Amino acid sequence: MEWFLVTSAAVILFLQNYPLYIRSVPTENELKFHYMVHTSLDVVDEKISAMGKALVDQRELYLGLLYPTEDYKVYGYVTNSKVKFVMVVDSSNTALRDNEIRSMFRKLHNSYTDVMCNPFYNPGDRIQSRAFDGMVTSMMIQVC
Amino acid sequence: MRTRGAERLLGRGGRRMADAALFEFLHTEMVAELWAQDPDPGPGGQKMSLSVLEGMGFRVGQALGERLPRETLAFREELDVLKFLCKDVWAAVFQKQMDSLRTNHQGTYVLQDNSFPLLIRMASGLQYLEEAPKFLAFTCGLLRGTLSTLGIKSLVTASVAALPACKFQVVIQRS
Numbered sequence: 001m002e003w004f005l006v007t008s009a010a011v012i013l014f015l016q017n018y019p020l021y022i023r024s025v026p027t028e029n030e031l032k033f034h035y036m037v038h039t040s041l042d043v044v045d046e047k048i049s050a051m052g053k054a055l056v057d058q059r060e061l062y063l064g065l066l067y068p069t070e071d072y073k074v075y076g077y078v079t080n081s082k083v084k085f086v087m088v089v090d091s092s093n094t095a096l097r098d099n100e101i102r103s104m105f106r107k108l109h110n111s112y113t114d115v116m117c118n119p120f121y122n123p124g125d126r127i128q129s130r131a132f133d134g135m136v137t138s139m140m141i142q143v144c
Numbered sequence: 145m146r147t148r149g150a151e152r153l154l155g156r157g158g159r160r161m162a163d164a165a166l167f168e169f170l171h172t173e174m175v176a177e178l179w180a181q182d183p184d185p186g187p188g189g190q191k192m193s194l195s196v197l198e199g200m201g202f203r204v205g206q207a208l209g210e211r212l213p214r215e216t217l218a219f220r221e222e223l224d225v226l227k228f229l230c231k232d233v234w235a236a237v238f239q240k241q242m243d244s245l246r247t248n249h250q251g252t253y254v255l256q257d258n259s260f261p262l263l264i265r266m267a268s269g270l271q272y273l274e275e276a277p278k279f280l281a282f283t284c285g286l287l288r289g290t291l292s293t294l295g296i297k298s299l300v301t302a303s304v305a306a307l308p309a310c311k312f313q314v315v316i317q318r319s
Binding site: 078109110123 | 206207209210211213214216217218219293294295
């Protein structure tokens with residue numbers, strides 16, 4: 001059965017291939033997003049290992065467009081602490097440009113750093129910070 | 145109320161001095177607090193307090209490892225991470241860089257600081273040598289925590305031959 005999708009998006013954070021944070025809008029499609037994100041992890045790992053061997057001094061944190069499917073575009077970003085951020089946006093949302101995605105990842109990184117510095121957060125746990133949720137919500141509203 | 149003149153006088157140098165002094169005093173109090181309960185806790189108790197200090201340093205290092213390299217490009221290899229520790233982390237916490245970094249290229253690194261800020265006001269020579277380890281435990285944890293966030297498991301120990309110079313030995317644990 002074809003479902004009718006209004007523009008949607010998702011944000012997932014991974015540490016060593018297990019998720020620290022998953023958020024998608026609208027929430028009914030979470031399962032599909034989970035699947036897509038797990039496959040995109042392989043692409044992220046591929047890009048990271050390619051970076052290590054590259055002769056070009058390409059050591060940026062932003063990985064760019066990982067792969068476009070017909071419905072979605074998947075973007076990746078990896079921090080120095082090996083936390084991988086994956087963002088999935090609807091392909092119909094053509095208004096999003098590369099530098100906007102970059103700035104969103106930067107915001108995510110800054111908020112994640114704040115989560116790390118929170119004394120009530122144990123590194124490796126799932127992120128339950130409301131402040132972080134709020135930041136992601138406002139970002140997704142911008143996108144959708 | 146800060147006047148324009150005062151701002152210019154304090155400037156950035158003054159601010160950093162205040163930050164450094166704050167950390168030094170806080171650190172001194174932390175060590176004192178752990179030993180205040182029982183000034184002579186015996187070898188078992190002594191180990192416990194040292195590991196508490198190291199644990200504190202570890203958590204601080206974890207957060208620092210996330211915050212500090214934010215704008216830095218991705219690290220290519222292990223040695224880059226150690227150089228980052230010696231230059232950026234040391235500069236951020238102690239306002240100076242490590243004096244020397246040596247390695248056997250097989251996972252052991254020795255970081256030497258000839259005038260470690262947390263020891264410099266204690267003595268210069270052999271006085272208080274037995275007390276020095278207490279003041280290095282937190283920093284060992286800090287190094288271990290930062291390395292842990294950057295993906296490197298390690299064991300960090302410190303040794304002092306004569307204040308205020310000290311060496312931190314980092315042994316990478318490969319599983």
